[in-house]
Amino acid sequence: MALQLTNRSKVVSNKEQSFSEKLYLPAIVKGMAITFSHLFKKAPTIRYPDETRPMAPVYRGQHVLKLDENGAERCTSCGMCAVACPAEAITMESGERKKGEEHLYREDKYATKYEINMLRCIFCGLCEDACPKEAIFLTDRKVESDFERGDFVYGKDKLVEKVNERVDISKRQTPEVLAFKKIPGLKHNELFDGKKLKDKH
Amino acid sequence: MLTFVIYKSILCVVIFAISLGVAAYSTWWERKFAAFLQDRKGPSRAGPFGLLQPLADGGKMFFKEEIIPNVSNKFLFILGPSLFLLTSMMTGVVIPWGKDVKIGSDIFSLQITDINIGILYVLGVTSIGVYGIMIGGWASNNKYSLLGAIRASSQMISYEIAMGISIIALVITAGGTLSLREIIAQQDAGLCNLVYQPLGFLIFLICAFAETNRAPFDLSECETELIGGYNTEYSAFKLGAFLFAEYINMFISSALMAGLYFGGYNFPFAHEFYNALGLQEGSAIISLIGFGVYFAKTCIFISVFMWIRWTLPRFRYDQLMNLGWRILIPLSILNLVLTVVVEYFRGNIIL
Numbered sequence: 001m002a003l004q005l006t007n008r009s010k011v012v013s014n015k016e017q018s019f020s021e022k023l024y025l026p027a028i029v030k031g032m033a034i035t036f037s038h039l040f041k042k043a044p045t046i047r048y049p050d051e052t053r054p055m056a057p058v059y060r061g062q063h064v065l066k067l068d069e070n071g072a073e074r075c076t077s078c079g080m081c082a083v084a085c086p087a088e089a090i091t092m093e094s095g096e097r098k099k100g101e102e103h104l105y106r107e108d109k110y111a112t113k114y115e116i117n118m119l120r121c122i123f124c125g126l127c128e129d130a131c132p133k134e135a136i137f138l139t140d141r142k143v144e145s146d147f148e149r150g151d152f153v154y155g156k157d158k159l160v161e162k163v164n165e166r167v168d169i170s171k172r173q174t175p176e177v178l179a180f181k182k183i184p185g186l187k188h189n190e191l192f193d194g195k196k197l198k199d200k201h
Numbered sequence: 202m203l204t205f206v207i208y209k210s211i212l213c214v215v216i217f218a219i220s221l222g223v224a225a226y227s228t229w230w231e232r233k234f235a236a237f238l239q240d241r242k243g244p245s246r247a248g249p250f251g252l253l254q255p256l257a258d259g260g261k262m263f264f265k266e267e268i269i270p271n272v273s274n275k276f277l278f279i280l281g282p283s284l285f286l287l288t289s290m291m292t293g294v295v296i297p298w299g300k301d302v303k304i305g306s307d308i309f310s311l312q313i314t315d316i317n318i319g320i321l322y323v324l325g326v327t328s329i330g331v332y333g334i335m336i337g338g339w340a341s342n343n344k345y346s347l348l349g350a351i352r353a354s355s356q357m358i359s360y361e362i363a364m365g366i367s368i369i370a371l372v373i374t375a376g377g378t379l380s381l382r383e384i385i386a387q388q389d390a391g392l393c394n395l396v397y398q399p400l401g402f403l404i405f406l407i408c409a410f411a412e413t414n415r416a417p418f419d420l421s422e423c424e425t426e427l428i429g430g431y432n433t434e435y436s437a438f439k440l441g442a443f444l445f446a447e448y449i450n451m452f453i454s455s456a457l458m459a460g461l462y463f464g465g466y467n468f469p470f471a472h473e474f475y476n477a478l479g480l481q482e483g484s485a486i487i488s489l490i491g492f493g494v495y496f497a498k499t500c501i502f503i504s505v506f507m508w509i510r511w512t513l514p515r516f517r518y519d520q521l522m523n524l525g526w527r528i529l530i531p532l533s534i535l536n537l538v539l540t541v542v543v544e545y546f547r548g549n550i551i552l
Contacts, residue, residue: 028513035238035512045242 057171060123060138063116064167065160068106073160074135077111081127081136089120090127107133114159118143118152128172129181137169204307212313220293223503224448225255231507238511262441270434272342281337282435282442288330289446292453295319297382299466299491303483311488312382319381320368323457324361327412330450331357334414337443338431349430352420352518356411359525360418364408366533367401370540371461374398376549385465393464400536402462404529409454411525414447416510420518455502456495463498466491 020026046053066074077094095112097105104110125138146152161167229244229251236243244251269278297312316322331354338350374397375384388394395402411418420430432443459465468474471491480487516524544550 031512032508035508038240039237041240043236043240043242047242047245 055140057140059140060125062118062139062141062143063121063127063154063159064137064139064141064169065114065156066135066137066167066169067161067163070103070106071163072102072104072106073110074106074133075111075114076107076109076133076135077114078109078132080130080132084126084130085121086124086126087120087122089117089122091115111156114156116154116159118154119149134173134178137167137172139167139169139172141167208309209313212311216293216298216313217290220290220449220452221445223452223499224445225259227448227451227503228258228444229254230503231510234504234507235511238508259441262438265437267437267439268434270342273434274340274342277336277340278434279439281333281335281340282439282446283333284336285330285333286442286446286449288326288333289449289453292323292326293449293456295322295381296453296456296460297385297465298495299488301483302485302488304485308483310382311492315380315382318379320372320379320384320461323381323453324365324368327450328357328361330446333443333446334431337435341431341434343434345429345433346431349420349433353414353431356414356418356420356521356525359522360408360411360529363404363525363529363533364412366530366537367398367404367408368461370401370533370537371398371405373537373540373544373550381460385460385467388464389467389471393462393467395462398462398536398540400532401540402458404533404536405458405462407524407529409458410506410509411521413450413454413506415451415506417513417515418521419510419515420521451503451506452499455506456499458502459495459498465498466495468494 068074077092079092079094082088082090082092091113092111092115093113094109097108097110123138127136128138143152232254233243233251235241244254247253247257269275294313295316297310297315299311301311302309334353334357335350338346338348338353341347371384371394372379374394375387378384378387384394410416414420432440435443475487475490478486541550
């Protein structure tokens, strides 16, 4: 006996068909019974725009750039997300905050341009892990279909959340996740930890 | 006389409309039924349960560009689908849809015309229908179309023989009448003809599938091998006419099976039922109930057509010819001989 991975293999035989097999009708009736039984089975169809498949609470969909509690952008344009991105989907340009813009940007430096190419993005969530300012998050929103490739490059107009329409990310960032991110030993915390940075030089 | 003419013209229009309506909604039901058999939901966007789908399909067909190939024979190219649609509509003429209605001294029959050779007429007209496919396929001047047309015509000619012989056996049990009206009326009192002709019914059923070019005998238009067969070159409403005529054919052969073998508008304990309701013979309500029963039986047969289509794979061409000539024809002759012997001993045939 040869080695078998499963017991499903069948030995092919060319034996003569019996009378009932030659009649075909029993086989046809059997086949029709099988198809008929499917009449009473529930279709697994989900009519997409009307119904949606239940999503995991931590689904990784379209990104959001968070504002802080005063409505100022959290992003400081450090570029960690762009470095972390395996698909190289993120590009940004930095600018300096002018006087009188304190209510718009939380820190001195901010992103004048921040673009994510949604066709390149693989929704892995590494940008979110890399972000030291808790500014970028993936949400359970889906990236909508569009006609032009260029339209899939989302700028700040689509990414930054609106002050009056806050995007809930509490499911993705539970206190435990935040605590984990702040563990001092982790590599990105090490880089930004001023003390350790000094020691290195 | 005038009332007769008016009544008949109204009846014609009504049956014409019903045939078209049934054909249109067969396409909807075909898709829906196929979906159910395959654990899907089927068309659901156009109207509730997708009920407006046939209208959408028809509208689409209507607004497509009409293409007539340069190398085709234009007259024949147009004649093909017209003839096919015409003959398929003509077969419905002899089917009695219900009992006669008596209003005063006038008798209104739910049959457009009672030809005393009704079945022969149906067979003859469907034979002309083959010309529709043949002409269409040939006029297209395309190899695929021609192959499809040849397959269709040889198939229809082969299976018509077995079908005809199985009907002769039926006619013998029915006491020698070829009129559909009388054959259905006879099943009123006793059992339906299926009891006397089970083998004949089976042969008729198989031949009906072949005659209507339905799966598993859809070699003439097999999408995978002949990219549509005889209707490859057709577009827009001419293609629609072909497809439509096929569904009408299916409707008519379902109606024939329901009428010839399953008693048409009769049903078990019909007289007791009517008496319990206190209905007089010849009342309109009896006819209406009878029509409903006949129509329901027909719809069940249409569903059987679809059920088979979504169960069985297509026959190979040689298997098809083998089945037709070497199995069905001898079997139908055997059935005929057996019927004659049995009827002789029952005393219905006197030599």
